[in-house]
Amino acid sequence: NAGVTQTPKFRILKIGQSMTLQCTQDMNHNYMYWYRQDPGMGLKLIYYSVGAGITDKGEVPNGYNVSRSTTEDFPLRLELAAPSQTSVYFCASSYPDRGHSNQPQHFGDGTRLSIL
Amino acid sequence: GEDVEQSLFLSVREGDSSVINCTYTDSSSTYLYWYKQEPGAGLQLLTYIFSNMDMKQDQRLTVLLNKKDKHLSLRIADTQTGDSAIYFCAESKTGFQKLVFGTGTRLLVSP
Numbered sequence: 074n075a076g077v078t079q080t081p082k083f084r085i086l087k088i089g090q091s092m093t094l095q096c097t098q099d100m101n102h103n104y105m106y107w108y109r110q111d112p113g114m115g116l117k118l119i120y121y122s123v124g125a126g127i128t129d130k131g132e133v134p135n136g137y138n139v140s141r142s143t144t145e146d147f148p149l150r151l152e153l154a155a156p157s158q159t160s161v162y163f164c165a166s167s168y169p170d171r172g173h174s175n176q177p178q179h180f181g182d183g184t185r186l187s188i189l
Numbered sequence: 190g191e192d193v194e195q196s197l198f199l200s201v202r203e204g205d206s207s208v209i210n211c212t213y214t215d216s217s218s219t220y221l222y223w224y225k226q227e228p229g230a231g232l233q234l235l236t237y238i239f240s241n242m243d244m245k246q247d248q249r250l251t252v253l254l255n256k257k258d259k260h261l262s263l264r265i266a267d268t269q270t271g272d273s274a275i276y277f278c279a280e281s282k283t284g285f286q287k288l289v290f291g292t293g294t295r296l297l298v299s300p
Contacts, residue, residue, distance in 0.1 A: 077231075106288075115193070115277060115290030116232075131287070163231055177222070178288060180231035 075099050079164050079181035086154045086188050094149040094184050096164030104167045105147040106131075106178065107139065109160040116163060122147055123169065154188045161185050193291035195278055200297045207268045209294045211261040211278030218280035221254060222288070223263045226275045235263070235276075265296075273298045 080095045098105065103124045108116035108131075118131030122141040136158055138150040147166075151158060162184045168176040192214045201207045213221070219240045224232040238245045238252045238261070245252045251264040265272055278291040 113197070113292065115279075115292045116288070117290075118287055121287065165232075177234045177237065180224075180233070182229070182231045 077164055077166055077179050077181035079162075079184050081184060082182070083185045084187070086151075086186065088154060088156065088188060090154050091150070091152050092154070092186075094151075094162055094164075094186070096147045096149070096181060097145050098147075098164075098166040098179070099145065100166060100179065101144060102166035102179070103144070103169050104176075104178075105141065106165045106167075107137070107147070107149045108163045108165065109133065109158075110163060110183075111160050119149065119162075151186075156188045159186060159188045193278055193280060193289055195276075195291040195294045197292065198295050198297070200299065201268050203268060203270055203298055203300050205268055207263075207265040207272070207296055207298075209263045209265075209276050209278075209296065211263075211291055213259050213261065213278070213280050213289075213291075215280060215282075215289070216256075216259065217282055220281045221252075221261050222277075222279040222281075223250075223252065224277040224279060224290075226277065226293070228274075232277065268296075268298050270298045270300060272296060 077098045106121045107119040110116050117133045120139040122128045128139050164181045165178040167178045194212050222237040223235045249266045253262045275293040277293045279288045281288050
C-alpha cells in the first residue's frame, strides 16, 4: 500500500541549478498539494491541483512551477535554486470534499533539499 | 485572515496526560485537524473535528473545541514515549481543501 511516494528523499543543489521533485499517489485522489516546511515552522502551501490539467498557486509559489498531466503525478520544479529554497518539501493528496464529508490529506515522507 | 498559533514545546512524564493547545483566527474554519510528525517522516493525521462539535474522543485522544474563543486542544491520556513527536494543528473550510498549519508543538515524553 504505497500511498504518496516522494523522490528523492535528500538532495543538495548548488545555487542556480534546477531540479524536479517527484510525487506520485496510487489512491486515485483528485487533489494534490505541495508544501514546504522550514525549520521550526508549520507547512506553507506552494501549489495545489484539483485534477489533471488544473493547477493553482498557494501561499508561497514564487520560484516554483508545477504540472499535472496525470491523476497520479504532481511534480514540483525549481528552475533557479536559491538558498531561501532550502527546506523540507511535502507532497499530499486527498479526495475532494463531498458536502460535510471530510476528506483528509495523506502526506508523503518528504524531500529534504539543501541549496548551497 | 488566517493564522494558527501553538506553543512550541511541551514536556511530560510517561503515564501523565498531555494537553496541546492551538488558537486560530478564521471564524469560518469548518474542519480542525491534529497531525503528528515523527522525526524524518511525513505528517500523519491523528484526528479531526467538525466545527459544530465541542468534543471528539478517539481512544487515548480527546479533542476539545471552543468555537467562541477559537481555541482547540488535544489531550493525550497515558502519554507514552512513542508519543514524542511534533503535533500540528491545522484548519480548513468546507469543500475547500487548503490547510493552514500552526507552527507545531514538540512533545517530549520522558520515562
